[in-house]
Amino acid sequence: MRLYQMQDSGNCYKVRLLARQLGLPLELVDIDILKGESRTEDFLARNPNGRVPTLELDDGRFLAESDAILFYLAEGSPFLPTDRLARAEALQWMFFEQYSHEPYIAVARFWWTIKPGGREERKDRFAEWHERGHQALAVMERHLASHGWFAGGAYSVADIALYAYTHVAHEGAFDLAPYAALKDWMDRVRSVPNHVPMDWRPPV
Secondary structure (H helix, E strand, O other), X not given: OEEEEOOOOHHHHHHHHHHHHHOOOOEEEEOOHHHOHHHOHHHHHHOOOOOOXXXXXXXXXXXXXXXXXXXXXXXXXXXXXXXXXXXXXXXXXXXXXXXXXXXHHHHHHHHHHHOOOHHHHOOOOHHHHHHHHHHHHHHHHHHHOOOOOOEOOEOOHHHHHHHHHHOOHHHHOOOOXXXXXXXXXXXHHHHOOOOOOOOOOOOO
């Protein structure tokens, strides 16, 4: 399979991490969104929404949206719960990640660290992003105070989805010091076999 991606994107990291833990080979094709490479005619033919990650399957079809890709790749593996409620809980947390977490934590990181001049350009937005991002982190902290994982009592795609941007939240000027349960959970995620950091790339 071929992954159209950006290395420092948490959404793309999710896919690389799960693929590594499933033992699935991936060919990486780097797309520089800062240079508009996701808006070219060729790329839009693969994903009309013009975003990474986009996964090209072995049969030539394409799948977009990071959490949909996680769900697809994890099918039939221990990383996707089989129990009906646990499966729905995994989706619940993945929806939470995309609606209540990523729009603030990932966006703050992008403008604080990745986009040149972004701190000054969006300085009027950081207070809102931090407020809403800390609300999401507090929801996670409350859950993790009494649960080891986010769905089904085991490491799953829900943990991968939430870990991707949480573990680099400090790159968006979020202070994670108050979140003890969250930090313990991140340590557990890092201890899962075949875990790889965000800068890891599969051998060519």
